[in-house]
Amino acid sequence: MSAVLYRAPGPVTLIGGGPVPPERLAEAARLAPEIYAADGGGDVVPPPGHRLRAVIGDMDSLRDPAALAAAGVALRRIAEQDSTDLEKCLYSIAAPLYLGVGFLGGRLDHELAALNAVAKNPDRRLILIGREDLCLLVPAAGLAFEAAAGDRVSLFPMGPCRGTRSTGLRWPVTGLDFAPGERVGTSNAATGGPVAIGFDGGPMLAILPAAYLGRLARG
Structure with a gap:
């Protein structure tokens, strides 16, 4: 596991490489305006008035990293393969709340891996948001x-x-x-x-x- 790369005082939005309903991303960005992407999620254009701060992951899915770098987006490549790109975001960004869009729907194996990340990280308050559903861990306190x-x-x-x-x-x-x-x-x-x-x-x-x-x- 790498060291924390970013510390956010408020909630953050994480964009994944799966289906990203624009209305859900816009709502997440209103609640958590500091935006990061997990690898291929960097190809998604943030809502108007928002910018992507960094892309984090093993960078095997990002289509045009050079264009993002030219636009001032930080590219944080983490090569280890013991965690998913979502998990890399969770351990690289310290935040009180993570809103994940683009992790539900699409490829079933990716969706299952995202749900597994929710389950195995009880110390991270993470809500995954899809077109119809959201998913979160029931905390120990209820x-x-x-x-x-x-x-x-x-x-x-x-x-x-x-x-x-x-x-x-x-x-x-x-x-x-x-x-x-x-x-x-x-x-x-x-x-x-x-x-x-x-x-x-x-x-x-x-x-x-x-x-x-x-x-x-x-x-």
């Missing part, structure tokens, strides 16, 4: 947010865990055991109002509507 009745609250275990807290869900999860290859918690739904969930063990991923980004990023 996750709480406001939800409209009927809105989807899906839970997917990345390791064995047990529900310890469950309010505001149509199907409560308190006392239930979850594990990959066994019980999962997809397609649950909110009853309307405050939702609070917690687990022992894990990691547990929460998959929520992309429209919830603002309330989760500010929470």
